Amino acid sequence: MPDRDNTYSTNQIRKISQCHSSYGKKTRLASPKLDRWKDLNKAIVDWLNNDALEETSVKVAEENNFQFYDTIQKRILSDLFTRFRTIYPKRNSNFNHEYLIKEAIKEIDGEEYGITTHFAYEFEDDNQYEYIRLKTAHDPEPELIDRAIITKLKSENEEFYTAAIELDDLVEIEMVENPDEIIDDYFNILEDYLEGRKKRTPGKQCDYCDQASRCGQFPLINADKITNRIREVKISKTNLVKLSNCERRTAWNVQYGLPREDFIEYESESVATKFHQFSQEILVNNEKFSEKQNIESFNQLTNEEDEVTREQLYLKYQQLVSQLNNYEDLIIKESEYILGFTCITEGKGLRDGKVIDQKVATIFTGKSDLAGRLGDIPLIIELKTRPEIPEDFLEAQLYALGASQLMKSEKEIIVLHIYVSDNNASVKERKFGISELESAKAKFEDIAKKPASWIPFDALSPSHKVGEWCDYCEFKNTCTEFR
Ligand code: SF4
Ligand code: SF4
Numbered sequence: 021m022p023d024r025d026n027t028y029s030t031n032q033i034r035k036i037s038q039c040h041s042s043y044g045k046k047t048r049l050a051s052p053k054l055d056r057w058k059d060l061n062k063a064i065v066d067w068l069n070n071d072a073l074e075e076t077s078v079k080v081a082e083e084n085n086f087q088f089y090d091t092i093q094k095r096i097l098s099d100l101f102t103r104f105r106t107i108y109p110k111r112n113s114n115f116n117h118e119y120l121i122k123e124a125i126k127e128i129d130g131e132e133y134g135i136t137t138h139f140a141y142e143f144e145d146d147n148q149y150e151y152i153r154l155k156t157a158h159d160p161e162p163e164l165i166d167r168a169i170i171t172k173l174k175s176e177n178e179e180f181y182t183a184a185i186e187l188d189d190l191v192e193i194e195m196v197e198n199p200d201e202i203i204d205d206y207f208n209i210l211e212d213y214l215e216g217r218k219k220r221t222p223g224k225q226c227d228y229c230d231q232a233s234r235c236g237q238f239p240l241i242n243a244d245k246i247t248n249r250i251r252e253v254k255i256s257k258t259n260l261v262k263l264s265n266c267e268r269r270t271a272w273n274v275q276y277g278l279p280r281e282d283f284i285e286y287e288s289e290s291v292a293t294k295f296h297q298f299s300q301e302i303l304v305n306n307e308k309f310s311e312k313q314n315i316e317s318f319n320q321l322t323n324e325e326d327e328v329t330r331e332q333l334y335l336k337y338q339q340l341v342s343q344l345n346n347y348e349d350l351i352i353k354e355s356e357y358i359l360g361f362t363c364i365t366e367g368k369g370l371r372d373g374k375v376i377d378q379k380v381a382t383i384f385t386g387k388s389d390l391a392g393r394l395g396d397i398p399l400i401i402e403l404k405t406r407p408e409i410p411e412d413f414l415e416a417q418l419y420a421l422g423a424s425q426l427m428k429s430e431k432e433i434i435v436l437h438i439y440v441s442d443n444n445a446s447v448k449e450r451k452f453g454i455s456e457l458e459s460a461k462a463k464f465e466d467i468a469k470k471p472a473s474w475i476p477f478d479a480l481s482p483s484h485k486v487g488e489w490c491d492y493c494e495f496k497n498t499c500t501e502f503r
Contacts, residue, residue, distance in 0.1 A: 022125060022134040030137050030165045033206050036213045038225040041235040043213075049230040049252040049383075050476065052277035056093060057156060059085045060100050061140060064154075065117050067101075068110065068141075078105070088373055090478045092278065092502060100156060103185045108152065113143040120151065122173045126207045128214065135206055137166040139180075149178045153193070160184030160191050168202035171195040222358040227256065232383045238360040239425040240381075241461055246362070250379045251369050253471040257386040257418060260467070261411045267470055268484035272495050275471065276479040280494040291329055292405040295336050295440070296389060298322055299403060300355035302337075303344075303390060309352075310345050332442055339445035340403065343438050346447070349395045357391035357400070359422030360384045363464050367472025380472035384464060386418045391427075398427040399434045405441070408448060412437050417460035420452035433457070 028036070035042045063081040070077035078101070086097045120139040125132055140154040153162060160182045162170075170180050170193055180193040196202060213219075222237050232238045232254060233246050240246060255263065255274055263270040272278040289297075298321045308314045318337045322330045344350060362383045369378030390401040400419040404412075416435040423433045437448040452460065475481040480502060490496060 021123075022132040026131060027123070027134040027136060028210060030135060030163055030169070030206075033135055033165065033209060034163060035225075035229075037206075037209045038223065039221040039229065040213050040217055040219040041221075042225060042229040042231050043217075044231045044234060046248070047230045047233065047252060048248060048250065049232070049254060050275045050277075051230070052093075052275065053156070055477075056089075056097055056100075056277075057154070059089075060097055060104075060156070061154060063097070063101055064104055064141075067105070068115050068117075074110070088370075088477045090480045092479050092498060093276065093477070096279065100185050103188055104154075104183060107185070107188055107190045108183055111143070111145075113145040113150075116142040116144070122169050124169045124172060124203045124207075126203075128207070128211050133207070133210060135165065135169065135203070135210070137162075137169045140183075147177055149175075151178065151180045152190075153180075153182045154185070155182050156185045158186055160187060160189070162193055164196065164202055165206045167193060167196050168199040168206075172199040172203065223356075226358050226385060227254075232360075232385065233362045233381050237358060237426070238362050238383050238385060238422070241361045241363055241421065241425065242465060243364040246364065246381055250364065250381050251367075251476065252381045252383060253474070254383040254385060255471065257384075257415060260384060260414065260418065262489070263467065263470060264411065264414065265487060265489045266485045266493075267474075267482040268499065269489075269493055269495060271471070271474050271482035272479060272498075275474050275476070275482075278479060278495060278498065281497055282494045291332055294322075294325070294329070295333055295405060296403055298333060299337055299340060300390060303352045304355050305353065307351070310341060315341055335442040336405070336440050339440050339443070340438060343440075343445045343447050347394055350392065350399070352390050352392040352401070354391040355389065357388045358385070359388065359391075359400075359419060359426050360386050361422050361425055361464070363468040365465060365468045365472045367469070368475055370476045375475055380468075382468040382471050384418055384422075386415070386422060388419050391423070394434055397432050397434055398423050399436065401436045401438060404437060404439045406439070408437065408439055412448065413450075414463075416450045417452075417463060420450070421457060421460045421464065424452070424457050 032043055063085040066081035066084055067077050070080060082098060086094050089097065117140065120142050121136040123134045123136045125134050139151040141152040143150045162182060182191045182193060184191050220235055220237060226232060226237065233252055253275055255270065259270045259273050298318065301321060302318055303309055315338060319334055322333050360383060362381050364379055364381045367378060367380035369376055388400045389403045392399050400423055419435050420433040431454065433452045435450045439446050484499060493499065
């Protein structure tokens with residue numbers, strides 16, 4: 021069996037496959053869904069191990085494990101707990117829940133390495149085993165690598181299921197046809213990681229990564245180091261804008277992870293999204309973007325779209341280039357450019373169920389549409405297909421401060437907001453010199469005091485403010501009930 025240090029869970033390998041730096045020491049970033057999942061799991065174990073009457077064993081399990089939560093989260097947990105008991109009622113089998121794994125092993129450079137898939141529960145009856153994975157997300161299917169390891173190592177007397185709690189279903193885990201090939205692919209990912217553990221690959225994965233305050237992508241702006249005593253909260257640009265209207269709305273998204281009421285399984289891409297994607301595709305590393313022929317080649321990119329959409333996209337792109345042409349020496353190097361920073365402030369935390377003073381780090385993250393340079397000056401471009409709103413200034417400050425850290429320029433950053441419609445376009449240009457960057461920093465230090473004051477486990481601690489924004493709020497019903 022491989023040494024523990026050489027053993028990686030499938031979850032860790034999934035992280036590594038996205039960004040090597042995202043696999044690191046445990047941090048204290050708010051991960052409410054994971055916390056709730058752990059406590060739900062403990063409640064299930066308590067209930068299964070308790071031979072008392074059903075009603076009593078349920079009550080004891082809930083009291084023991086859900087007590088520190090506010091009423092909203094208690095309700096979520098109780099609901100998930102009830103669902104589990106419905107899809108997997110107590111039965112007369114031997115029950116085990118400790119370190120249940122299946123492990124694929126391979127030798128790399130003379131050392132043994134392992135990739136493990138985990139199960140929450142094992143039930144044994146007459147030498148027949150059932151392994152259960154617990155899943156509370158909407159998509160219950162395990163990752164390919166989990167299925168491959170299960171397929172390869174399954175014995176005849178074993179069965180594998182996912183308790184898909186949100187779907188109220190016990191789903192048998194499907195085997196794969198080519199387990200060895202899949203497992204090999206994942207060992208290749210591991211091998212690549214072992215050769216360069218610090219490689220950083222920013223992307224969508226930054227939103228779910230707990231190493232953001234440490235990896236260098238979101239540098240500290242008002243402290244030299246961050247320790248494990250500091251609790252952390254991550255706020256995306258979208259949630260930053262929401263925060264200026266209502267703290268509760270942002271807090272429920274980023275600190276408490278309450279279920280959103282507007283869950284949409286599939287939404288077709290809008291013309292605006294397509295405009296962003298095609299423009300990014302053609303503009304990055306394209307020094308000839310202003311030439312007539314080059315502009316026309318935009319039409320080739322859109323040839324799978326219907327005629328009306330193509331026409332709209334082309335008109336918008338022409339408008340966009342007409343604005344970019346005002347800038348000489350413009351080089352666009354990146355699209356979907358991830359940037360931001362981390363700000364530490366005094367705040368509140370919980371120890372042994374009691375509220376205490378504690379430092380809190382807030383990681384502000386953003387993803388600009390385009391980034392490059394105007395001569396020597398770093399430049400960030402944001403494309404908008406709507407009119408200007410006041411919050412665009414806050415967004416520009418976020419980008420400027422993030423870019424000043426990441427693009428190593430503390431002297432000047434330019435942020436362009438380009439507002440594009442089919443027959444018009446305008447630009448808002450903002451230059452951030454030393455004093456503008458200082459005031460942006462002061463502003464974000466002030467904003468960071470809000471998340472620092474939210475009490476972990478108490479979703480009712482952040483204040484709420486009713487306004488016109490409530491019409492579009494993803495928590496409208498829950499919020500109204502708990503005002
Ligand atoms: S925050 Fe992004 S870049 Fe940094 S380690 Fe995580 S995934 Fe990688
Ligand atoms: S409904 Fe309104 S008050 Fe309630 S969380 Fe949403 S934005 Fe805030």
